[in-house]
Amino acid sequence: MSSIQLRLSVNGREHELELDSRVSLLDCLREHLGLTGTKKGCDQGACGACTVLLDGERVNSCLVLAAQCADAEVTTIEGLASSEAGRAMQKAFVRNDGLQCGYCTPGQVCSAVAMLAEYEAEVPSAVGEAGLTDAEIRERLAGNLCRCGAYNGILAAVREVAR
Template identity: 55%
Template sequence: MTMRAKPGATRAVPQAEFTLRVNNTEYPLRVDARVTLLDALRDRLGLTGTKKGCDQGTCGACTVHVDGKRVLSCLTLAAQCDGRDVTTIEGVGTAEQLHPVQEAFLRHDGFQCGYCTPGQIMSALGLLSEDRAGTPEDIREYMSGNICRCGAYENIVAAIREAAGDHDETL
């Protein structure tokens, strides 16, 4: 038997109530249970450093850390992050004191248009914390989920190598 809604009837949208802990600040939220972490960060909390690129998990522009691990915030429900530590690009360094990875990206011109840069930096931080910054090929492999439309890949690899302590500029 097929059930049809009566004309004019509205369907209840499931709501989720939880607290997001982002960059060491707690934000109580009540949102549609289907809201992604990316949309909650940008639209509800005003943290627009995390970018919406493909909205399908293929470009990496939305990369953030949840409990210290890289995640694609466009594929993560905000409610899944209740009680977990979320770090966005806004939680990395300050205007007065950049993080060493941010400084390396500047020194090596690891960005051009800059759209992918927050996701690239968050992914680079994850790569470094996972101790995966071996050879340039290793870096390319572990950064392969982050697309740069401008093609600054060689500069991104050089920046990550510097941040990892490898100052040999030959790639």
């Protein structure tokens, strides 16, 4: 085993860690820091359940090695839950039935909050419509799958917050 040492800030809290170099950011959060809000779906970058914010940008934490996160700032669903933007999105998901089993929801919420910030920063999408239309929201959230098929509720929730 080859180990690495790193300092990582998660939801504003500093951690000094010594980890096997193979540990993903996802496993680091769940297994080493006890932050089990972030979910492991496919573990291969195909489902988006593990979405977290890395230095403010949404990423699939299953495809990021923890070793690469030295001195980075990570925000998980636990961190978002105590922020205004995160709370608003969570409540909108509940109000609009944006979930059934709930497994993909932490990733959906992290992704949706980051998506609105990307939109504000004028990051384009393949749809290219003016304004945050339904087609834009769907495209910009395409990286998060929901096997229960709660997409219409998710769309309604995000539309409500974006408004």
